[in-house]
Amino acid sequence: MNHTLADQQIRHFQEEGFLILPGMLAKETVEQVFVEITAAMDQRPDIPDDLIQYEPSMRGKPHTETNELHVRKFYRMAKHLEFFRQLAHHPNLLVTARKLLGSKVTLLQTMLLMKPPGISGPKVWHQDNGYFSVSPAACFGFWIACDPATVANGCMHIVPGSHHHGLQPHAGSGDDFGLTEIPKAKEILPVPLEPGDALLFHCELFHFTPPNRTTQRRRALQYHYMASDVVKTPNQFPWEPEIDFG
Numbered sequence: 277m278n279h280t281l282a283d284q285q286i287r288h289f290q291e292e293g294f295l296i297l298p299g300m301l302a303k304e305t306v307e308q309v310f311v312e313i314t315a316a317m318d319q320r321p322d323i324p325d326d327l328i329q330y331e332p333s334m335r336g337k338p339h340t341e342t343n344e345l346h347v348r349k350f351y352r353m354a355k356h357l358e359f360f361r362q363l364a365h366h367p368n369l370l371v372t373a374r375k376l377l378g379s380k381v382t383l384l385q386t387m388l389l390m391k392p393p394g395i396s397g398p399k400v401w402h403q404d405n406g407y408f409s410v411s412p413a414a415c416f417g418f419w420i421a422c423d424p425a426t427v428a429n430g431c432m433h434i435v436p437g438s439h440h441h442g443l444q445p446h447a448g449s450g451d452d453f454g455l456t457e458i459p460k461a462k463e464i465l466p467v468p469l470e471p472g473d474a475l476l477f478h479c480e481l482f483h484f485t486p487p488n489r490t491t492q493r494r495r496a497l498q499y500h501y502m503a504s505d506v507v508k509t510p511n512q513f514p515w516e517p518e519i520d521f522g
C-alpha cells in the first residue's frame with residue numbers, strides 16, 4: 277500500500293500529535309527485519325559497540341545463542357546496516373515525512389525496540405525531544421510493529437494532544453530519563469498494533485511502554501525524521517543524523 281496523508285489526517289496529527297497508519301510495511305519486509313536482526317547478532321563480537329543495548333538485568337552476563345532475547349534495543353541500524361538504511365527510503369516513510377516536514381528531511385535516529393519477553397523493563401514516560409533537544413520541534417517518529425503489539429506485551433501508550441504542552445521537565449539518566457510528572461490514567465491511550473502497522477507520533481508527545489509480561493516477542497522499529505533545518509541545543513544525549521535527504 278502506498279500511503280499519502282489526507283488533509284484530515286494532517287489535521288489529526290497537528291491536533292492530537294499522532295496517527296495510526298495500518299499497513300506501512302509489507303509482511304515480507306517485516307519478516308526480513310527478523311532475518312536482519314539475527315544476522316546482526318551473528319556478527320558479534322565484531323558488531324559496532326553502539327549498536328546493541330542489553331536489558332539491564334542481562335548486562336555483564338555471558339550471552340549465549342539465545343542472546344537476541346537479551347537485547348533491549350539496537351541503535352542506529354540505518355547507520356551501520358544496509359537493509360535498515362534502505363528502509364529509511366521506503367516511500368511510505370519518506371513521502372509521509374516530506375508531507376509533514378517539507379522537502380528537506382533528515383533521518384535523525386533509528387532503533388529496533390526488542391522488548392524481550394520475561395526480562396524487559398518499562399520504557400519510562402518521556403518526550404523524545406527531551407533526548408533530541410531540537411528546536412523547533414519539527415520532528416516525529418514512526419513506531420512500526422513487527423510482532424503483534426498488545427497491552428500485555430508492551431505496546432505504545434500515549435497521551436493524545438500532549439505535544440501542545442511543549443517540552444516538559446525530565447529527570448534520570450540513560451534510558452530511564454523521563455518525565456518528572458506521570459500522566460493520569462484517564463489521559464492515557466494504549467495503541468495496540470498488528471505487524472506492519474505504524475504509530476506516527478510527534479516528538480513532544482508523552483509516551484511509555486510497559487514491560488512485556490507475556491511469552492511472546494514484541495519487536496518494533498522506530499524511525500525518526502526531522503526537518504533538515506532544525507537546530508540541536510546541547511544536552512546530555514549526543515547524536516548524529518543517520519541520513520540527510522536534503
Ligand SMILES: O=C(O)CCC(=O)C(=O)O
Pocket residue numbers: 389391399404483484485496
Ligand atoms: O519500548 C518501546 O518500544 C518504546 C521505546 C521508546 O519510546 C524510546 O526508546 O524512545
